[in-house]
Amino acid sequence: MGVHDAMYVLGGKWKIYIITGLLFSPMRYSELLRNITGISGKALSRELKEMETNHLIKRTVNDTAPISVTYELTEYGQSTRSIIGVLSEWGEEHRELIVKGRES
Numbered sequence: 001m002g003v004h005d006a007m008y009v010l011g012g013k014w015k016i017y018i019i020t021g022l023l024f025s026p027m028r029y030s031e032l033l034r035n036i037t038g039i040s041g042k043a044l045s046r047e048l049k050e051m052e053t054n055h056l057i058k059r060t061v062n063d064t065a066p067i068s069v070t071y072e073l074t075e076y077g078q079s080t081r082s083i084i085g086v087l088s089e090w091g092e093e094h095r096e097l098i099v100k101g102r103e104s
Contacts (some may be wrong), residue, residue, distance in 0.1 A: 009054050009056070010080070010083075012047065013043075014036065014039050014043060014044070014047045015047055015050075015051060015056075016084065016087070017036045017039070018032065018036065018044075018047055018048070018051065018057075019051075019056070019073065019077065019080050019084060020084055021035050021036060022057065022071060022072060022073045022077070023073065023078075023081060023084065025072075026060075026070045026071060026072035027070065027071055027072075028068055028069065028070055028071070029044070029045075029048075029069055029071065032044060032048075032071065048071060051077075055074055055076050055077070056073065056074060056076065056077035056080070057071050057072065057073055057074060057077055058071070058072050058073075058074050058077075059071055060072070
């Protein structure tokens with residue numbers, strides 16, 4: 001059930017990209033939208049709400065003019081760092097394998 005539960009929370013097309021974007025610093029909605037190629041505003045809003053519900057991110061409304069909203073990973077959300085690291089390493093190894101396969 002552990003994999004099922006993890007995929008329920010982290011699955012989908014965009015959550016890993018959002019987490020990766022927030023791993024190093026908080027971002028405003030517009031920054032996330034600009035940095036995640038291909039995501040629509042509607043999809044980003046939906047994913048952020050789900051991730052907030054699952055305690056992965058924290059939404060902060062900043063008292064600025066105009067008002068801005070910042071998203072950051074919670075401490076719990078930061079616990080995905082190792083998952084993202086392993087996934088990144090595997091992706092790099094896979095890319096090398098495929099590129100070498102083309103050269104053969």
